[in-house]
Amino acid sequence: MWGANCDSWSEWQKHTSRHGFVTPSSILASRPALVQFPLHLSSDKRLQTLERMIYIACAMLNQQRFYIENFGCQMNVHDSEMLAALLQSHEWVQVSDYHEADVIILNTCSVREKAEQKVFSRFGVLKDQKVERPHVRFILAGCMAKAWGIKLLRRLPYLDLIIGPGMLAKIPEYLQYPSRRYPVVDTNEPESVFSLAPEMIANPQHHSAWVTIMEGCDNFCSYCVVPYVRGRERSRDGHEIAAEIVNLTRRGVREITLLGQNVNSYAGLPGGFPALLRKIHEIDGLMRIRFTTSHPKDMSDELVQTISELPKLCEYLHFPVQSGSTSILRKMRRGYTRDNYLNRIDTIRRLIPDVALSSDFIVGFPGESEQDHQDSVSLIESVGYDNIFIFNYCVRSGTRAADYPDDVPLQVKTKRLEDLLQRQRRIVMARNQEKIGMIVEVLVDGPAKRGVSLWTGRTRQNRVVNFSGTAAEGVLCSVLIESASPNCLYGRIV
Numbered sequence: 344m345w346g347a348n349c350d351s352w353s354e355w356q357k358h359t360s361r362h363g364f365v366t367p368s369s370i371l372a373s374r375p376a377l378v379q380f381p382l383h384l385s386s387d388k389r390l391q392t393l394e395r396m397i398y399i400a401c402a403m404l405n406q407q408r409f410y411i412e413n414f415g416c417q418m419n420v421h422d423s424e425m426l427a428a429l430l431q432s433h434e435w436v437q438v439s440d441y442h443e444a445d446v447i448i449l450n451t452c453s454v455r456e457k458a459e460q461k462v463f464s465r466f467g468v469l470k471d472q473k474v475e476r477p478h479v480r481f482i483l484a485g486c487m488a489k490a491w492g493i494k495l496l497r498r499l500p501y502l503d504l505i506i507g508p509g510m511l512a513k514i515p516e517y518l519q520y521p522s523r524r525y526p527v528v529d530t531n532e533p534e535s536v537f538s539l540a541p542e543m544i545a546n547p548q549h550h551s552a553w554v555t556i557m558e559g560c561d562n563f564c565s566y567c568v569v570p571y572v573r574g575r576e577r578s579r580d581g582h583e584i585a586a587e588i589v590n591l592t593r594r595g596v597r598e599i600t601l602l603g604q605n606v607n608s609y610a611g612l613p614g615g616f617p618a619l620l621r622k623i624h625e626i627d628g629l630m631r632i633r634f635t636t637s638h639p640k641d642m643s644d645e646l647v648q649t650i651s652e653l654p655k656l657c658e659y660l661h662f663p664v665q666s667g668s669t670s671i672l673r674k675m676r677r678g679y680t681r682d683n684y685l686n687r688i689d690t691i692r693r694l695i696p697d698v699a700l701s702s703d704f705i706v707g708f709p710g711e712s713e714q715d716h717q718d719s720v721s722l723i724e725s726v727g728y729d730n731i732f733i734f735n736y737c738v739r740s741g742t743r744a745a746d747y748p749d750d751v752p753l754q755v756k757t758k759r760l761e762d763l764l765q766r767q768r769r770i771v772m773a774r775n776q777e778k779i780g781m782i783v784e785v786l787v788d789g790p791a792k793r794g795v796s797l798w799t800g801r802t803r804q805n806r807v808v809n810f811s812g813t814a815a816e817g818v819l820c821s822v823l824i825e826s827a828s829p830n831c832l833y834g835r836i837v
């Protein structure tokens with residue numbers, strides 16, 4: 344009755360766990376007599392019906408297992424978390440070893456060439472799984488799927504599903520069906536933001552969670568693929584976001600980070616992003632609110648004022664400038680000049696005196712001269728960021744900047760990147776030294792990775808603090824800072 348030479352349910356389960364997922368063809372091969380059912384249909388229809396029934400039976404009998412690997416930004420990490428929760432709600436089991444998985448998913452990034460190369464080389468390792476366990480299915484999801492589409496098959500011919508970032512919610516549906524001879528490619532434009540019902544979200548063991556509030560981008564900066572791969576801006580309904588956060592706080596979440604490519608242009612509530620912040624601020628049980636990413640051209644006075652008035656809003660702002668040179672900013676189509684940006688910083692610092700600022704820089708953008716680079720250096724020195732992320736410019740096909748000659752040699756890019764990093768290290772070290780002797784508020788993340796009986800957590804300004812004393816995950820405590828390194832502060836609970 345059970346196929347594959349098994350005569351009982353338990354034997355069947357043992358068989359399936361030994362041999363992985365069972366396909367209809369393997370069952371039909373082992374029990375050809377099954378195709379006699381149902382008799383009133385044509386033999387083709389009988390086979391189709393039977394295949395479907397067997398798949399439903401397989402789904403009931405097997406605990407199918409998936410493995411996800413993530414590449415890229417926080418938004419991708421959060422998408423992967425939601426995708427995992429979604430698959431689990433369809434009875435799939437997440438595994439941390441791809442050797443045990445029936446489906447291997449890589450959620451990819453296209454923002455930089457390096458991220459794409461990592462995915463290709465990862466498949467170089469994973470592809471043996473198809474040889475060793477032919478039933479395994481490969482899914483390439485996310486921005487690379489959208490950017491490359493069917494062309495991916497030239498380099499990764501063993502993919503079963505290529506699915507863009509806006510269509511992740513359809514993965515469980517695609518997985519209901521048997522592996523096809525030809526892969527499925529779904530890179531349609533999404534109409535809404537990928538989100539889950541509140542009760543499906545959040546690992547209650549974590550006190551910190553991300554919440555997507557909008558997705559996509561309308562800015563079309565000349566170097567960036569995001570508007571092409573993530574699509575145009577779409578905002579989630581403000582009431583839906585608030586309901587999700589209420590649910591998260593009931594499950595023990597104390598800190599949320601609102602996510603979007605450009606949160607400042609959120610439009611899912613009358614009054615925009617400031618109105619959303621005020622609404623979320625009222626939620627009981629929530630201690631801290633963060634958000635990323637803010638586009639400088641959309642940072643209105645009203646928004647800065649709102650942040651300064653709401654105590655749960657942390658004094659930390661990621662405010663990516665990309666270059667300190669107005670002529671480069673113009674070529675990047677960023678929509679502000681160096682002076683506009685510095686004006687915004689003045690307003691932010693005036694209204695939120697304790698604010699910590701971080702930024703992104705691109706070095707070696709086409710046409711970047713030594714003077715342009717020095718403009719970035721002087722901007723870093725004058726703003727005094729708490730953290731910066733620096734990237735070498737790389738051409739992204741389909742963007743406007745791809746038409747410009749990539750004329751800054753790699754050695755020059757690398758030298759400029761190192762130059763900015765060195766200067767930033769000195770600034771951060773001095774900043775951290777200033778904190779010695781201060782008492783700071785820390786939200787405890789858990790035991791520190793290094794240091795026996797030390798705890799780790801973050802300040803409101805997003806600095807990592809390792810400290811001694813009695814604490815528990817998810818509580819706020821006061822820590823006296825006793826020493827500092829470039830990456831971390833050290834202290835004890837007081």
Ligand code: SF4
Pocket residue numbers: 560561562563564567568569570604605638
């Ligand atoms: S604002 Fe510019 S850099 Fe940021 S996602 Fe949009 S296009 Fe890309």
